[in-house]
Amino acid sequence: MNEIPTSAKPAVSAAWLRGFTRALPIVMGYIPIGFAYGVLAQQAGLSLLNTLAMSTLVYAGSSQLIAAGLFAAAAPALSIVATTFIVNLRHMLFSAALSPYLKGWRKWELAVFAYELTDESFALHSVEFPRGASSKIEAGALNLTAQVSWIFGTWLGAVVGGRIDDVRPLALDYTLPAMFIVLLVMQIKRRLEIIIAILTGILAAALTLSGMGQWSVILATLVGATAGVALEQASGTRAKKKEAARKQTARREASRRRATREHAAQTRAAQKRAAHEPTAQRLIADEQAAQNLARRSEHAPADPKVGETISGPTA
Numbered sequence: 001m002n003e004i005p006t007s008a009k010p011a012v013s014a015a016w017l018r019g020f021t022r023a024l025p026i027v028m029g030y031i032p033i034g035f036a037y038g039v040l041a042q043q044a045g046l047s048l049l050n051t052l053a054m055s056t057l058v059y060a061g062s063s064q065l066i067a068a069g070l071f072a073a074a075a076p077a078l079s080i081v082a083t084t085f086i087v088n089l090r091h092m093l094f095s096a097a098l099s100p101y102l103k104g105w106r107k108w109e110l111a112v113f114a115y116e117l118t119d120e121s122f123a124l125h126s127v128e129f130p131r132g133a134s135s136k137i138e139a140g141a142l143n144l145t146a147q148v149s150w151i152f153g154t155w156l157g158a159v160v161g162g163r164i165d166d167v168r169p170l171a172l173d174y175t176l177p178a179m180f181i182v183l184l185v186m187q188i189k190r191r192l193e194i195i196i197a198i199l200t201g202i203l204a205a206a207l208t209l210s211g212m213g214q215w216s217v218i219l220a221t222l223v224g225a226t227a228g229v230a231l232e233q234a235s236g237t238r239a240k241k242k243e244a245a246r247k248q249t250a251r252r253e254a255s256r257r258r259a260t261r262e263h264a265a266q267t268r269a270a271q272k273r274a275a276h277e278p279t280a281q282r283l284i285a286d287e288q289a290a291q292n293l294a295r296r297s298e299h300a301p302a303d304p305k306v307g308e309t310i311s312g313p314t315a
Contacts, residue, residue: 019141026146031153038157044072055154094122101129116143200224
């Protein structure tokens with residue numbers, strides 16, 4: 001394996017730290033939920049090794065909780081597998097949504113990333129990947145931190161599971177919805193996203209009450225995502241039209257201001273010419289009058305009375 005250059009080690013360490021920090025909201029939810037699963041798994045008769053193996057290999061919170069209940073009910077293995085498969089079908093949507101941002105990844109990197117992808121980590125990745133703010137190392141650090149916290153919570157629950165008869169008084173069953181609410185609030189930035197979140201939640205609740213079971217989440221997600229895309233495109237089209245109208249108005253205003261400036265410049269130039277024209281015209285007229293007077297003086301005949309007066313009468 002190639003060694004990381006010394007100059008790149010600080011950047012790698014910083015990426016690991018960012019991934020760990022971003023995973024802290026998930027850790028705060030995974031430890032108590034993993035604890036609840038560990039307790040339920042112990043009560044269902046699973047050994048400590050099997051309980052930890054499921055959190056390590058399966059790593060699907062809701063599926064593990066459902067599987068623990070099915071184990072406790074002595075359900076057939078095929079039923080457990082089919083149920084967990086249906087519950088985890090939503091991961092197809094997660095991977096499909098993130099696949100455009102993973103085109104440069106190698107196959108083993110994709111396999112590791114998909115193996116550790118969960119609802120909560122997807123919620124964080126779907127925010128960072130479109131902005132290009134998450135690297136491979138940071139994404140891997142986030143996923144690894146989340147899974148380690150899940151395994152740790154599972155271990156705690158499995159160790160003390162024999163001493164707890166019922167986890168419901170501890171309100172651990174509310175931890176998962178609370179964590180999803182926090183992650184949802186972290187993603188919502190616009191009014192459209194609030195509308196889609198509310199409508200999708202109402203639809204999921206309605207489908208659940210109608211008896212759809214685990215399919216309610218998948219169907220509500222599909223409907224909500226489709227509606228979100230349609231509204232986003234419609235909103236984008238309206239925004240583009242508004243932007244085009246704004247640019248056209250700005251061009252018209254700029255053209256009007258330019259025409260106003262040109263007209264003002266022309267008016268000032270005309271005023272300057274008008275101010276100088278009377279003086280020039282007077283000078284030309286005076287010069288022409290002097291020239292006309294000189295010409296008349298040259299061609300005018302001599303007055304005889306003037307000569308008589310000077311010489312006087314002769315004898």
